[in-house]
Amino acid sequence: MSVEGRKIERQIRRYEFPLLLGLVITWMALWREFSLFTFIGGVVVAFVVMRVFYLPPVELAGRFNLWWCLRYVGYFFSQVAIASLEVAWIAVRPKPVPLRSVIAVRLRTNSDFILTLVGLTISLIPGSFIVDVDRENQVLFLHVLNTxxxxxxxxxxxxxxxxxxxxxxxxxxxxxVKLVG
Structure with missing residues (x-):
């Protein structure tokens, strides 16, 4: 194998490590046992799963900002609380069901990871969920209640x-980050 080939393989392995770790933790949690035996079994199962169900590596930016993470988590939980009350009110009020819409939202990011996190966040907030994703154009299609x-x-x-x-x-x-200001 050439030097360039080894370099690419090392990069792939580096991107696979979080997946391997997540699968091992999931395996141990499913067995409800955190021992050396379940860890080794989890590693073996994770390697088999990673080879049989190959996914292209997701490139991470390699940076994490705790302050913005806390702001995101705070925003998320406040929106879940507010939206839960709104949806509950819509369910019990005597008026007819409000209008719903399917809307397209174009994202600015090219990252599949960020696109996925945005989609998951929207789907976890009551009153909206992802209907479809146009990955090539970075567009999310959302079904939104009360529009x-x-x-x-x-x-x-x-x-x-x-x-x-x-x-x-x-x-x-x-x-x-420069793009969003």
Whole structure:
């Protein structure tokens, strides 16, 4: 194997380590036993899973900002609480079911990791979820509850942009951070 080939393989291995670690922890949690035997079994199972169900490596920016992470977590939990109350009110109020919309939101990031985190965040906040993803164009298609007018749709787009901005400032590359300001 050439020097360049070995370098690429080392990079792939470096990107696979978090997946390996996550699979081993999941294996040990499923067995509800944290011992040397379940750790070794988890490593073996993780290697088999990683070879049989190969996924392309997800490149991480290699940076983490604790301050922006705390802001993201605070924003997320506040939005979950607020949206839970809104959805509960919609469910029990005597009025008819409000209008719903499927909207497209274009993200600024090219990172599959950030795109996935934005999608998961939106789906975990009550009243909205991801219907489809156009990965090539970085567009999320969301089904959103209670969008009676254009302003409500734009408010949701701004919320998605805010979540993306928080995640980029937490985990994004330096170029992406410059992009979002």
């Amino acid at each position: 009676p007018d254009h302003e409500a749709v734009e408010k949701m787009r701004r919320e998605v942009a805010h979540i993306e901005r928080l995640l980029i400032r937490t985990l994004g590359s330096r170029e992406e």
